[in-house]
């Protein structure tokens with residue numbers, strides 16, 4: 288059957304349901320279409336502000352009356368983060384505002400340029416942006432801060448799935464960061480590692496009782512949910528209570544319009560576009576689908592919000608586990624889980640599986656273990672043993688857990 292006759296062509300849905308006037312105030316000419324609705328500029332800003340405020344947490348939910356109501360903003364400098372910071376400043380730091388709801392407000396920026404070749408340092412740009420807002424402090428962190436070489440870092444040997452300990456020869460934090468990224472097997476793993484390190488650095492720097500706002504807009508949220516499930520992070524679909532995403536109902540298109548009309552200057556994404564990674568492919572798929580079906584991203588986010596991971600309830604599971612690498616909640620027994628679910632190839636099998644030693648695999652979450660042990664489609668010089676220096680917090684967690692596991696066998700000095 289041919290589709291050449293006009294009546295055979297499926298009619299395109301109109302881009303918006305109403306006329307050319309703003310559907311809110313019904314007087315001004317429309318300037319933007321958001322999910323079939325026409326908005327004028329003023330009504331659009333009111334619409335974004337109300338969606339933002341709806342997601343902002345109540346101060347009482349976080350702070351005891353005696354604690355100072357501090358608010359942390361994870362500021363990547365990207366589109367969502369720029370819109371978020373502007374909304375925070377306009378809502379809580381506007382001229383003539385009464386007693387501040389949140390104070391102090393601190394933006395945390397992690398400079399990631401050391402992870403890439405030829406990406407310029409953006410700290411000066413970020414300082415200019417954040418200092419442009421009254422009463423918001425800026426804390427600059429660097430990705431290499433995750434590898435403090437003052438106490439010796441541990442390293443993992445990636446050739447063996449059980450991830451035995453090895454030693455790191457990196458002299459400086461930047462060397463250790465570079466060695467960490469170079470040892471990772473796939474582009475997906477490298478992107479995931481940069482995002483995990485950034486996340487952990489911000490969480491460690493921000494006050495523990497305060498909410499941390501992330502500028503994850505609806506589109507980015509849908510992409511991260513789907514790609515997270517794809518690389519095995521389904522257990523952490525629901526973020527901890529400290530993490531708040533006030534833009535989770537505002538799409539990338541709305542953020543772009545907001546940034547354009549407010550003349551914000553978001554940073555371009557750092558590093559290569561990552562089209563050879565799970566994240567890049569997922570983003571491309573979701574964004575293209577959403578162009579023709581503008582409810583895609585909200586449907587993904589709404590569906591994922593209903594999914595609650597089954598936490599270990601049986602007593603045999605022991606105390607809850609926190610992943611030593613990404614510091615998110617983890618399930619026990621990653622290796623056993625993998626023997627049941629994955630098709631694996633072993634270079635070393637049987638007896639070695641039983642040896643205990645100082646293997647670290649069981650201290651990691653499923654997603655991190657997969658990130659370290661997945662195999663690249665195009666293999667590099669495969670016989671080179673890949674040794675991965677781990678961040679300072681992972682080194683100290685592993686040392687502490689090792690001490691804990693042998694403490695019954697150690698005699699007290701006094702005895």
Ligand SMILES: [Zn+2]
Pocket residue numbers: 309310311312313314315326327328329330331
């Ligand atoms: Zn209007």
Ligand SMILES: [Zn+2]
Pocket residue numbers: 610611612613614615651652653654655656
């Ligand atoms: Zn992890």
